Structure formats: structure tokens, C-alpha cells
Amino acid sequence: MATKVLPQPERDEIRVEAVLQALGEPVRLTIVRALADNPAGVCCGEIELPVTASTRAHHLKTLREAGVLSTHTDGTRRISILRREDLEALYPGLLTGILSAKQ
Amino acid sequence: MATKVLPQPERDEIRVEAVLQALGEPVRLTIVRALADNPAGVCCGEIELPVTASTRAHHLKTLREAGVLSTHTDGTRRISILRREDLEALYPGLLTGILSAKQ
DNA sequence: TCAGTAGTTCGACGATCATCGTACTACGAT
DNA sequence: ATCGTAGTACGATGATCGTCGAACTACTGA
Secondary structure: OOOOEEEOHHHHHHHHHHHHHOOOOOOHHHHHHHHHHOOOEHHHHHHHOOOOOOHHHHHHHHHHHHOOEEEEEOOOOOEEEEEEHHHHHOOOOOOHHHOOOOO | OOOOOOOOHHHHOOOOOOOHHHHHHHHHHHHHHHHHHOOOOEEEHHOOOOOHHHHHHHHHHHHHOOOOEEEEEEEEEEEEEOOHHHHHOOOOHHHHHHHOOOO
């Protein structure tokens, strides 16, 4: 098995500007919505996106470094999970507010 | 008197990506925090910001066009007010979540 | 009327960003 | 071992963005 968690900021290192900037991009917002629908985590490649694999990797890195999601390895795949608890603790209501936007 | 409201999107025209992108900029977030502390509205020039007047005007326009704030004239001054009701209706909890971030 | 104040608009400039193709790494299966 | 798959890293490029100064508009007060 030997799963490994990719580097990410601690809860107290998360900055609200970075989170908002990360969420304010259409492709990344699509990713976040997909993660919200799958609490168990989603394999990056399974999310349908209008961009190439390298751009997808770039967006996932941006979201991870902002503290929005967590990624761990699983063989050749990478499973991403929304950091709901951390975000809710830091900015209560923010995530649910965004997700309640009707597309 | 003859106050006039500057052009802004209707509630149903507000897009969440635009709102998040507008809020994800340090100077603009400072403006929003100042407005949140003054429900009656704030004159643009009264907010202390590390930018020139033209940059300030640019940020206020961005926030207004995103639907975050409303501006009306009052003589030579322009009073800006946070669109709390609209934002709360569209994205319940988002604003309070952001404002609860400890700077 | 004239000067001063508050703010916007315009063009320019440098920085950041989203996107891509290519090359690379890591793992699993044959 | 070798091949295929999943994903990352690296430049490069074109677009967007934050910033500024200068010129302009609109209103107030002397």
C-alpha cells in the first residue's frame, strides 16, 4: 500500500486570500464541486474537465497549496479530498455558501 | 440631493466565480472588511489603503461589477455599501465565513 | 466665476496566471 | 525486464490583472 500525503499547509497556515483566489477560477470550482459530491475522495483524472492533463495537475496543485484539498497517493493514482473540517473551522459557512450557488 | 446609484448587476446576474475572484485580492478584501464594519456605508476615500486613488477606483469598480457592493453618489463623494442581503440570499454563510477569518 | 476637492477614465507597464506540449517519474501488470 | 498508465515538472506563450500618472468630470464653497 504505502500511501503518502502530498505536501500541504497546516490549518493555521491557510490564508483566506489564497483560498478565495483558488476558488475563483471556473475549472478549480468545478473540481471543488466534484470533491464535495464525493466525501470519500476522487481520483483526479475522473473529473471531467475542458483542459489537458498538465493543466489539471496545475489546478490541483494550486488548490492543494491553498489548503482547499488534500491529496494522497494510491498506486499510480492520486486521491483528492476536500478539507471540509479545516475550512469549516477557519471560515464557518464559506464552503456551504459557495456550494449552494446554483451553478 | 439627487443621489444616483452606479450601475451594478441584479441579484440573479451575480456569478459566484466573479464574487470569489473579487474577494481574493488583498486590497479588495480590506475594502470589504471596512464596509462590513460600517453597515451605513463608507466613503471610498476614507478607507486607508496602500494604493493610489486610481487603483482604489479600479478595485471599487471590480467589487461593484461583481455584485459585492453598491455605490451611490452624494455630492462629490461616493458612498459604498456591502450587498449583504443579496450575497446572503445567493450564498448563505459565505460572507460571515470570510469575515470570521482572523486577518 | 473660480479654485479646490472627490473621484473616474485612459493608456502604459510589469507581474501573474491559465494553458499547452513535451519530457519525465512512479507504479502495476504481463 | 518491459510496456502501459497516471500523473508531475518544465519551459514557453498569450491573456489577464494590479499598479501608476496624467488628464478629465462633477460638485462645493468662497
